[in-house]
Amino acid sequence: xQQLNQSPQxxxxxxGEDVSMNCTSSSIFNTWLWYKxxxxxxxxxxxxxxxxxxxxxxGRLTAQFGxxxxxxxxxxxxxxxxxVGIYFCAGPLSGGSNYxxxxxxxxxxxxxx
Amino acid sequence: SAVISQKPSRDICxxxxxxxxxxxxxxxxxxxxxxxxxxxxxxxxxxTANQGSEATYESGFVxxxxxxxxxxxxxxxxxxxxxxxxxxxxxLCSVDPAGGIxxxxxxxxxxxxx
Numbered sequence: 001x002q003q004l005n006q007s008p009q010x011x012x013x014x015x016g017e018d019v020s021m022n023c024t025s026s027s028i029f030n031t032w033l034w035y036k037x038x039x040x041x042x043x044x045x046x047x048x049x050x051x052x053x054x055x056x057x058x059g060r061l062t063a064q065f066g067x068x069x070x071x072x073x074x075x076x077x078x079x080x081x082x083x084v085g086i087y088f089c090a091g092p093l094s095g096g097s098n099y100x101x102x103x104x105x106x107x108x109x110x111x112x113x
Numbered sequence: 114s115a116v117i118s119q120k121p122s123r124d125i126c127x128x129x130x131x132x133x134x135x136x137x138x139x140x141x142x143x144x145x146x147x148x149x150x151x152x153x154x155x156x157x158x159x160x161t162a163n164q165g166s167e168a169t170y171e172s173g174f175v176x177x178x179x180x181x182x183x184x185x186x187x188x189x190x191x192x193x194x195x196x197x198x199x200x201x202x203x204x205l206c207s208v209d210p211a212g213g214i215x216x217x218x219x220x221x222x223x224x225x226x227x
Contacts, residue, residue: 033215042117042205042218043156088155090215093171099144099209099216103155 003027006089006104013079014112021107022073023089031098032065032072033090037106043088047074079111115140115208117219125225126196133192134222136206141186143209146216147179150203159204162189196226 006023013019023032031050035043047058049065049072056063062075076083089104116139126132136145145162159179160170168181182190193200206219 035215040220040223042207042221045215045217048215090156093158097144097209099207100146100158100161101156101216102158105155 004089004091004102004104006107008107009105010108010110012110012112015080017079019076019079019083019109020073021087021109022071023104024071025091026070027094028069029091030069031092032063033101034061034063034072034074035088035090035103036085037088038085046087076109079109081111081113084109084111115142115210115217117206117208117217119206119219119222121222122220123223123225125227128197128226130196131192131194132196132224133190134204134206134224136189136191136219138187138208143186145183145189145209146207147181147189147191148205148207148218150205150221152201156205159191162191193224196224198226200224201226 004023004025033048034046036046037043047056047063052069053067054065060077065072086106086108088106090101092098093100093102118137120135147159148156149159150156158171159174160168162168162181162183164183178194180192203221203223205221207216210217
């Protein structure tokens with residue numbers, strides 16, 4: 001099946017540091033999505049990527065769609081305490097719309113003030 | 114964007130009972146989906162709720178265990194039937210947005226089965 005391998009599983013960083021996490025798959029994806037989930041909430045879409053090689057920013061967040069279409073990374077610059085949460089990568093299930101998604105296992109980010 | 118309200122936000126239920134979770138959207142949407150997030154795990158798609166027809170279930174999920182209704186374009190329900198402790202999870206509703214970018218999620222229903 002389509003599996004997304006996300007790393008690292010967790011990160012503990014100091015406020016102000018930059019963060020990088022990535023997602024890989026053995027299958028090709030035509031869309032990569034990055035979500036953030038805070039405790040007690042549903043995931044919130046951060047960045048959507050639709051084209052191989054695409055580099056997209058959203059404030060302090062930057063994400064890239066890998067050239068092979070089998071990987072993506074998310075960078076957070078100058079982290080702040082409110083960046084705490086679980087970050088998930090996601091992509092469309094085979095044969096599905098962009099909305100039927102498969103998710104990676106997530107990266108738990110902790111930011112120490 | 115879409116505003117999605119789920120009820121209840123959390124519940125503690127006895128094993129063997131059933132719980133119906135409601136998902137209300139503030140605008141008409143074509144497609145609605147139900148996901149499960151087991152403790153400390155990622156999200157897994159349960160089914161697509163189709164308006165006017167039976168839901169489409171993903172591998173490992175069956176209608177008898179997770180019956181779904183979709184009476185109109187703004188509302189859906191998911192029932193977790195004959196619950197066991199293994200059903201303890203967060204259940205999330207998601208919808209397609211008019212802009213076609215990704216999916217919006219409700220805040221989830223945290224279910225604990227004792």
